[in-house]
Amino acid sequence: MSELVALDLPAGPAFVDALRAAWDRGDAVFPLDQRLPAPAVERLFEALRPTVVVDADGAHRLPGGITADATDALVVATSGTTGDPKGVVLSHDAVRASALATSSRLDVDPGRDRWLACLPLAHIGGLAVVTRSMITGTPCTVLERFDPAAVEQAARSGATLVSLVATALGRTDTSGFRTVLLGGAAPPGGLAPNVVTTYGMTETGSGVVYDGRVVDGAEVRIDTSGPDATGPDATGPDPMGPGRGVGEVLVRGPMVFHHYRDGTDPRREGGWFATGDAGRLEEDGTLQVFGRIAEVVVTGGEKVWPAAVEEVLSGHPGVAEVAVWKRADPEWGDRVVAWVVPAAGVAPPTLEELRSQVSGQLAPWAAPRELEFVGSLPRTPSGKVRRTELA
16 A cells, blocks of 8 residues: 655646655656645645645654555546535546647657646646656746736747646736647637647546647547536537437546545446536537536526536627626516626626627526626635625
8 A cells, every 4th residue: 555645745847756756656746736725725635634744844743644545646636516525536547648649639759849738736737747747747837826917928038838727828918839738718809829728627536628629538428418418508409319319428548536535436337437517519419518407597497507508708899807696586487687797997898788799699598687797706625616605
């Protein structure tokens, strides 16, 4: 058996060295988010039970820890948008498969490319940048935290590849990078040619779909047997016909995890992992993801996927950021509400403008019936909107 080493270190060379040293010893690593308050850290330690913690003062053995399997490489806490986070166990084979698949899709050349890691390393979107670098031998610059000026300087200093979330992208000039991976939440409109949208999660070892197309080695299918499958969605009746409609996105492949830290394995027969996201495979084979099945808004008996509405609304010049969610309505059951961070230097949008924009591209019932202006949106560290915190 192996140790499970909690790395309580800031992002940077010391973190990378500690990760490499743990792997060289045959141990697994649990990256701890240093931004968490003490009670949250205690809950994580109780749930994941690491055996050793490495911090600025060295390595310390923890009482009550549980060892890891020799095949385990990482234990990554999920973002925990609902309930307590789980520890996703990724094997060395899974981490390697993910690194090679992404590098192949992006045509990464260790001789000419350099990764920039600037997202939190406690989450797979940031951590996977480091592990790709280690596995493929591609140079990597690791920033302690996201800073737009530092990101832009890294590009001028030779970094060619970076992974960002939408909020960070909107604050940074990324024209100096060859490729920008964008994940964590629904992408905004008007993306630059060097931006590649990604779909994946902790359980899939990071991105498995790039610009709608599945990476080599992974498979995606749509389960249209559930209650939320095939039928009206935010774009109207499903044009794909029976059996090619909207349903739950299922993923399998060598980069997909095998179990959680508590030993449970939620995969279905054949190794398929049910993501909890609603999507559709288009005729050309690309995947379109509508959002979390649990987040669908039912208004007047029609389904509205918030991510689809957000994508349309983000194209309005007066919208800097937008989140779509619901409020109870005595007539409609739920009404669609848009929370908007207004863009600076531009007249803020009116509700009528936003409704017209949505109705012109999606179904009329997807148009928001209420508009709220806010200074910021509640988000997880990986950039996902915490819809349940929208009041």
